[in-house]
Amino acid sequence: MSERPPRVVPALAPGTRGLRRDPALVALSREHHGVLVRALDLKRAAQRPAGDPAVVAAARAFLATWEAEMRGHFADEEQELLPAARGFDPEGVRRIADEHREMEALAASLATALVRGDDLRPVCAELGPLLDDHVRYEERAFYETLQRHLGAEQLARIGQALEARRAERGVSACPAPPSPPAR
């Protein structure tokens, strides 16, 4: 279906244990964890035999996350991050916007295939790897570039704008980490 060149996902530098995320971007990065789980589900579903109920389960779980979180996450990135990065990373901005459109189209195809009872695996086989590569690209390249180029004040402003957007749609921004067990 696609004839574009393969997507490049940068590797982490040797010895890197984890990427340090600016507080402004922490909530988006946390949301990425959930997205990666759905991506793995879809990739596994694509390998399952036809008619395996786990394929339908993976598609339903993806679509639930899509509606509840991912649509808003994409809009947050497009409204707050992409305009800020246009001046120093036009290629990254283009890639992210293009991949968002592509994933929207695939999510719509998956929903249609589910309603029709079609084989879901071909869509899972496209969407799972795209989702996975997209998130890794954002974490390893795009968010890192943003943090390098934007000043602390600008990042803080973006963080506030993101919080306001999340509050508006009733999504908790940064769930507090679980408290330690009582002794």
Ligand SMILES: [Fe+2]
């Ligand atoms: Fe994105």
Ligand SMILES: [Fe+2]
């Ligand atoms: Fe993202």
